[in-house]
Amino acid sequence: MGSFLNVCIYRIPRNESLLFPQSHCPNCQNPIKIWDNIPLLSYLILKGRCRVCKNKISIIYPFTELLTGILYFALFIKFGLSLRFFLSIFFVSSLIIIGFIDLKHKIIPNRLIIPLIIASFIFLILLFLGKKSGVLPLVGNQKPVYSIYGFLAAGGFLLIIAMIKEGGMGGGDIKLAGFMGIFLGFYVGIALFIGFIVGGITGIFLIILNKKTRKDLIPFGPYLCFGSLISIFWGQKILELYLRTTGL
Ligand SMILES: [Zn+2]
Known part of the structure; x- marks a missing residue:
């Protein structure tokens, strides 16, 4: 969900579709492979850079993923x-x-x-x-x-x-x-x-x-x-x- 929220945050202000195309690097436009798109983990493995062009990936992306996870968990604790x-x-x-x-x-x-x-x-x-x-x-x-x-x-x-x-x-x-x-x-x-x-x-x-x-x-x-x-x-x-x- 955190990854999906990132897609919304990036695409809605740009008037882009939420479903197509698949995620791509905003710098080199190369599609992001599924194994490079694991929340939090991929950011750490890739050391915050695009695998192809080595352009820096904003820290906002893993931060949103982490925040989403923590908040969902806290809501589950609160409401069951x-x-x-x-x-x-x-x-x-x-x-x-x-x-x-x-x-x-x-x-x-x-x-x-x-x-x-x-x-x-x-x-x-x-x-x-x-x-x-x-x-x-x-x-x-x-x-x-x-x-x-x-x-x-x-x-x-x-x-x-x-x-x-x-x-x-x-x-x-x-x-x-x-x-x-x-x-x-x-x-x-x-x-x-x-x-x-x-x-x-x-x-x-x-x-x-x-x-x-x-x-x-x-x-x-x-x-x-x-x-x-x-x-x-x-x-x-x-x-x-x-x-x-x-x-x-
Ligand atoms: Zn790139």
Whole structure:
């Protein structure tokens, strides 16, 4: 799956088919042999270089494969072999693809995020029809309608920011926040909060280190994805901690 997510990350922004042609070296265009395409292992054996042209292979590829493996395993530990597990796999895989594409291309393509949102609503309807609607949102015991609330509230919140602060928030970020809301329900608030804090701190550091000026576009999507991951695993704990420390 990690390899497949890499294919998505590479090809979706380039408008290429996900199925054809088979994987090839972006430098010399030679097809990658099946035995050179084993996740993680091939990267180590080839020492991070193409077998034919010796061009360097980005460390992002094995990193994505490793991250996917670790996250899938953690989701399995959390949810067991359940409907929630498979929905969380769909959600987390989407976050990985979106996060890395936005990091590299500074865009969340509509042809990616819109089908993902439509698919999520189809899941909601199917769960409702199958009388399994407690499965979404993924975090805690929320009523199914919180998926809709989360979608509207998170998308709406970023839409308002986008209208107040021009250039601060892209249309892709707004749709991503809505997508997150479907799976997180009201815990999307924690995801947004973490995204803003971590994104803000990183932005300040990059400006201090002179890597970026205030005018540079710092993609926000990866931070939203990061916040979502934290919320799936620790959202409830963070909320409890917050309620306890504020005495609510
Ligand atoms: Zn090559």
